[in-house]
Amino acid sequence: MMWNRPMETLPREQIKQLQLQRLQQTVERVYHNVPAYRQKMQERHLTPQDIRSLEDLRRLPFTTKQDLRDAYPYGLFAAPMKDIVRVHASSGTTGNATVVGYTRSDLNHWSELMARTLTIAGASPESVIQIAYGYGLFTGGLGVHYGAEKVGATVVPISGGNTKRQIKLMQDFGTTILACTPSYALFLAETIQEMQIPREQLQLKAGVFGAEPWTEEMRKELEYRLQIMAIDIYGLSEVMGPGVSTDCHVRQGLHIFEDHFIPEIIDPITEEPLPPGEPGELVFTSLTKEGFPVIRYRTRDISVLDDTPCACGRTHVRMSKIRGRTDDMVIIRGVNVFPSQIESVLLQLGLTEPHYLLVIDRVGTMDTLEVRVEVSEKMFSDKVANLEQVERTIQRELESLLGVSSRVRLVEPKSIERSEGKAKRVIDNRRL
Template sequence: MIWNRPMESMKRADLEKLQLERLKKTVERVYHNVPAYREKMQAAGLTPMDMQSLEDLRRLPFTVKQDLRDHYPFGLFASPMRDIVRLHASSGTTGNPIVVGYTRRDLDNWSELMARTLTCAGANADSVVQVGYGYGLFTGGLGAHYGAEKVGATVVPISGGNTKRQIKLMQDFGTTILACTPSYALFLAETLQESGIPRDKLRLKAGIFGAEPWTEEMRRELEYRLQITAIDIYGLSEVMGPGVASECPVKNGLHIFEDHFIPEIIDPVTEEPLPYGEKGELVFTTITKEGFPVIRYRTRDISVLHVEPCACGRTHVRMSKVSGRTDDMVIIRGVNVFPSQVESVLLSLGLTEPHYVLVIDRVGTLDTLEVWVEVSEKMFSDEIRSMERIERTIQRELESLLGLTARVRLVEPKSIERSEGKAKRVIDRRKLS
């Protein structure tokens, strides 16, 4: 099922024509209403009249997160505050938070995009959608909430946390679709198993999981434990919130809703655009947002774009699952390491629980990597020799994949902190010295 077939299945030529029309209007809007964008364009010798084709987009300067912080709180808004009907913001743990504003039309578009996303997971008016993303200034909760209402589904706005209550309401209310981070879904699955509630007491059919990178191995784990279809969704507050892209039932990449966003892939070092099929950093330009449009925003997310037709009938470009972030990447002895690589090894081996953390330290001038991995209750009671054998197996697989030696340390059950939102996968002690 497709929520908005005329838009989601538009012929490529017609879609690109629509994109160019909307791009021209957006560039003109920011040029005249946002001094920071106008100054950047003038410095590059550009005016809105220079946008004559989609290829001209690459002539525009990039926008980065620091630009948003530098113009805190409302300096990049393209609409007057009287037209802004809602504000969202990041936590601001490293300086000023990122503040985004929405007009009434922006909120209508956002609801439309999340309706498309939920429909990809099978949602309809008979669905009960339990929203386990955080409500408040974080965009996840309300984004999923209004999309579910747009579809006509029944919404359970429980937000994150209170895990035992999540399970109870899931059972009592007949939840059919779960919306939360994949790491929290794993915690819910673990709690469900411990509760002793038979899986057939739940009506759960699908989950839309996002806000952090997760692997195919994690998908298989979630689908096995919860007996659902696990759909990857993508979004970020700076561009819209959730609803930028979503997998369809084919699960062969996430469809980017290109009637609202123009994606690019660039080389994160040279900043040059890359062709379809090559891995690099995702860049987005919004082409329908009024309150807070962004031009060529560097997401720091690593992905690949695919333009080949999808069996589902949608024609929008697909992005591969995010494999990591350039700012989540850690460099150890000259080697780039992403937590998702470690997750892939652990889940493919299936020897431990899927809870882990990377601990990075420095001994003298040498960086060290230690991977802490939880074991099950049964395994924890095994003899030391068995545990050592598992540690060596994981270490060997990690060394083969990463190209460096990592010490593996098996830790007791429940010793790694569970997350109700985005999981913390890295402890970098080098920063403390």
């Protein structure tokens, strides 16, 4: 099923024409309306007329999270405040919050892209969509909400948390599609099991999960535990919110809606664009946004682009599942480690529950990595040697994948904090 077949299957040549035309409009808009963008272009002796082909995109300067913070709150808005109908903001835990604004037209486009996404998950006017993403300044809740309304589904705007009530309403309201973070979906699945609710009492068919990196193994786990189809959606508030890209049934990457965004992959160190197939940092340029356009925004997410044709019929380029966010990446003894790599090892081994916590410390000049994982009924034994064997097996597998040694520590079930939103996977006790 496609929400907008003509656009989702537009021939690539036409996509590129559309992108160039929209890129030129966007560059015009920011050059004339946003002093910060104009100044950066002038430093490079660029005017909007210099953007004559899509290749010229790489001449434009990057935009970083710090640029957004420096412009707090409205410095990068490209529409007058009378046209801004909504703002969202990220938490300002490490500095000023980053604030983004939307015009009426921006909200319409966002709803359209979320409608495309939800349609892939099987959404229709008959669906009951339970939105357990947080509502508020975070884009997750309202982003999915408007898309679900556009599809014409029945929306249950429950927001995150209150797990038992989530499950009760899931039963009572006949929820067919669940939207939340994958870590919260796992917590819901565990709780459903604990409450011993028979699967027949749930109408659940699909889950739309995103807002944090998760692995293919976690997808299998959620599909098995909840007996649903799990769809990965990607987005970030700086670029729009959820709905920048999404899985299709072929599951070989997430289609980026290229009529609204141009993706690039760059080497995060040299900042040079990389060809399709090479992993690097994802960079987005928005094409239709009026309130808060972004030019070459560095996401710090690691992915790979694939522009070969997809069996689903969509012509839009695909990005691989996010391998990690450079923010989440921890460097241990000089080795880059992404928490999602640990998730994939644990699920492949299947010995423990897929809940884990990395605790990093420094003893003298040496970084230490402790991986806490929860014991499960199926691997538990009355013999110490068997449990130590499990610890060693996980340790060995982690070392061969990560290239860094760790100490695995088994902890009691449910002792690792469950998240109702984005999971916390790392405690870094080093004072660097």
